[in-house]
Amino acid sequence: MPEEKDTGDSKRGLLGMFDTKVVQQKANEDLEALKKPTKTELYKSVFRVKHDDSPRSRTLGVLSNVFLHLHPAKINRDAVAYNYTWGMGGISFYLFVVLTWTGVLLMFYYHPTKVQAFRDILYLEHDVPFGKLLRNMHRWTAHAMILTVWLHMFRVFLTGSYKKPRQFNWAVGVILLVLTLLLSFTGYLLPDDQLGFWAVTVGTNMARATPILGHEGPFGPQFGMTPFNDVRFALLGGSIVDANALLRAYIWHCVAIPGFAATFMIVHFWRIRKDGGISGPSPMMLESEIKNPRR
Amino acid sequence: MDWYQLWEIISLPDNVPIVLLMIMLPFYTWYGLRQAFANDRLIAQLEADPEMAKTHHRKTQPFKKGWPREVHVWPYLLRIEFLATVIVTAILMVWSITLDAPLEEPANPSLTMNPSKAPWYFLGLQEMLVYFDPWIAGVVMPTLIIVGLIAIPYIDENPLGNGYYTYSQRKCAIWTFIFGFIVLWCVMVVIGTLIRGPGWMWFWPGQTWDHNKLVFEVNRDLHEFVGLTGTWAIAAFGTAVLGAFVAVSAWGTHKLLTLTEFNRKILDRMSLTQYLLLQLLMITMISLPAKMIARLVFRVKYVLVTPWFNI
Numbered sequence: 001m002p003e004e005k006d007t008g009d010s011k012r013g014l015l016g017m018f019d020t021k022v023v024q025q026k027a028n029e030d031l032e033a034l035k036k037p038t039k040t041e042l043y044k045s046v047f048r049v050k051h052d053d054s055p056r057s058r059t060l061g062v063l064s065n066v067f068l069h070l071h072p073a074k075i076n077r078d079a080v081a082y083n084y085t086w087g088m089g090g091i092s093f094y095l096f097v098v099l100t101w102t103g104v105l106l107m108f109y110y111h112p113t114k115v116q117a118f119r120d121i122l123y124l125e126h127d128v129p130f131g132k133l134l135r136n137m138h139r140w141t142a143h144a145m146i147l148t149v150w151l152h153m154f155r156v157f158l159t160g161s162y163k164k165p166r167q168f169n170w171a172v173g174v175i176l177l178v179l180t181l182l183l184s185f186t187g188y189l190l191p192d193d194q195l196g197f198w199a200v201t202v203g204t205n206m207a208r209a210t211p212i213l214g215h216e217g218p219f220g221p222q223f224g225m226t227p228f229n230d231v232r233f234a235l236l237g238g239s240i241v242d243a244n245a246l247l248r249a250y251i252w253h254c255v256a257i258p259g260f261a262a263t264f265m266i267v268h269f270w271r272i273r274k275d276g277g278i279s280g281p282s283p284m285m286l287e288s289e290i291k292n293p294r295r
Numbered sequence: 296m297d298w299y300q301l302w303e304i305i306s307l308p309d310n311v312p313i314v315l316l317m318i319m320l321p322f323y324t325w326y327g328l329r330q331a332f333a334n335d336r337l338i339a340q341l342e343a344d345p346e347m348a349k350t351h352h353r354k355t356q357p358f359k360k361g362w363p364r365e366v367h368v369w370p371y372l373l374r375i376e377f378l379a380t381v382i383v384t385a386i387l388m389v390w391s392i393t394l395d396a397p398l399e400e401p402a403n404p405s406l407t408m409n410p411s412k413a414p415w416y417f418l419g420l421q422e423m424l425v426y427f428d429p430w431i432a433g434v435v436m437p438t439l440i441i442v443g444l445i446a447i448p449y450i451d452e453n454p455l456g457n458g459y460y461t462y463s464q465r466k467c468a469i470w471t472f473i474f475g476f477i478v479l480w481c482v483m484v485v486i487g488t489l490i491r492g493p494g495w496m497w498f499w500p501g502q503t504w505d506h507n508k509l510v511f512e513v514n515r516d517l518h519e520f521v522g523l524t525g526t527w528a529i530a531a532f533g534t535a536v537l538g539a540f541v542a543v544s545a546w547g548t549h550k551l552l553t554l555t556e557f558n559r560k561i562l563d564r565m566s567l568t569q570y571l572l573l574q575l576l577m578i579t580m581i582s583l584p585a586k587m588i589a590r591l592v593f594r595v596k597y598v599l600v601t602p603w604f605n606i
Contacts (some may be wrong), residue, residue, distance in 0.1 A: 074365040079354040080372050083330060086323060087379050094380050118401045136324045136391035146416050151323055157472050158327040160456035160465060167448035174444045181416055188414050197402035197413035202421065206433025217430045217605035243345040280458030283353035284338055290454055293564050
């Protein structure tokens with residue numbers, strides 16, 4: 001029978017597990033493998049590519065990673081210097097991530113109702129471990145994001161990066177700027193304190209004056225606008241800043257606007273790559289080299 | 296000089312971003328323009344020396360033959376991004392530990408805050424309310440700001456300065472943006488935060504915010520200066536003045552667009568729609584400082600008064 005003839009080779013496999021020598025040898029193999037964890041199938045299945053400093057591995061390290069794959073493999077050698085981009089776009093995105101993170105944590109402790117909202121903030125400040133830090137960080141990050149978004153716009157303007165072929169991405173950026181401001185503004189009401197209440201009252205009162213669509217705006221009354229059916233009513237879910245306004249601000253703030261912003265961000269980052277990556281620093285063009293536009 | 300009042304305004308936790316803005320904006324303006332002027336010097340050299348223009352790599356950054364034009368993202372960019380997140384996180388941590396987010400009393404519709412202010416980034420719009428009715432300051436102007444910003448790439452026909460800092464190749468664009476963004480937007484935000492006190496009254500920095508301050512300003516409509524009566528006469532007069540303003544600022548804008556040989560060259564490339572849109576946006580932009588001067592210096596309330604709306 002073939003099994004009986006089989007003596008030497010098969011005993012190296014686990015079939016010979018009742019042989020102490022084979023078990024010892026197997027154990028040694030496994031121990032050796034522990035010394036080089038990067039050679040194991042477990043490691044390879046997770047990381048897929050080598051992480052040495054060969055150009056191929058560096059390229060694959062970026063391209064085969066889902067979190068990094070929005071980057072190109074290589075970029076303009078002068079673009080990595082801080083003085084060109086000021087890093088404001090990237091920092092804005094990082095602040096958005098921080099805001100999402102702290103925001104979700106805050107949602108665990110917050111009810112968007114008139115009875116509970118303010119008490120939730122007090123609870124957060126005095127009883128929740130690190131609750132005060134959490135709320136502070138959410139607020140200051142929001143302020144910081146507005147600053148970085150403004151400065152990002154300023155840099156993009158100064159470097160003329162909105163010019164062909166990046167015109168559309170500039171438009172997407174303007175929409176993201178508006179969404180950033182709206183995100184911050186809708187969050188202002190949520191603590192349901194005097195500061196937020198009056199800021200939102202002042203802010204939404206302007207909507208009364210919308211031409212045609214507001215009850216105090218030019219031609220508003222002539223088009224049948226009253227405090228109970230105009231655009232301000234739609235924003236607040238009522239004629240005053242009250243429970244419905246709180247709920248609406250909450251939903252805009254936590255669901256709708258972040259959703260829009262994330263969508264536009266996807267387009268924004270995608271278009272950076274599709275429009276040829278970061279705009280510069282590119283070689284300077286001279287006045288004598290201007291070509292006549294095609295008509 | 297009430298230093299305490301000044302400190303009280305500046306040290307308000309919610310006003311910290313304004314203080315940061317007042318430091319960062321001048322810094323980054325200088326930082327950007329410094330590179331623009333450095334590039335401009337190289338541009339001047341290249342314009343003067345066509346031979347040099349043929350061989351030069353056309354950047355102020357150093358470059359030698361044989362150097363790669365591109366570097367790997369891993370690690371040269373990713374390490375910077377990682378460092379940036381670490382630094383930003385550290386700043387946020389320190390900021391959040393040292394300063395508490397404000398929390399006032401529970402919302403109370405029957406107790407008006409004085410001054411009741413919008414969040415700091417909208418204070419430019421709230422300050423605009425002094426000069427324009429809410430339908431302009433709160434609706435038309437913000438809409439035009441957004442439309443105008445989106446329109447920038449589509450009306451700027453100047454192909455120079457794409458992807459590098461320069462001042463000399465884009466003088467008009469840079470001046471317009473700095474005027475609109477820094478002077479009209481950021482300075483208005485700063486005025487709204489630091490200068491406007493109780494009753495939205497003007498308090499110079501260091502002046503005490505006096506809640507009982509009364510100012511007897513007699514703001515008059517423009518037609519009252521000439522003593523007109525009658526709805527139609529007033530409306531016609533206002534329309535005429537407004538028309539004159541539009542004509543003058545359109546003329547001024549056109550002068551600017553045809554000021555130099557280069558400006559004329561760019562204007563020649565523009566389509567009629569581009570030109571008209573640019574004029575509309577410029578006239579709207581100029582109308583803000585014009586109305587500010589009319590209001591603050593000449594105490595004019597409205598220029599155009601009609602039964603339906605006033606401007």
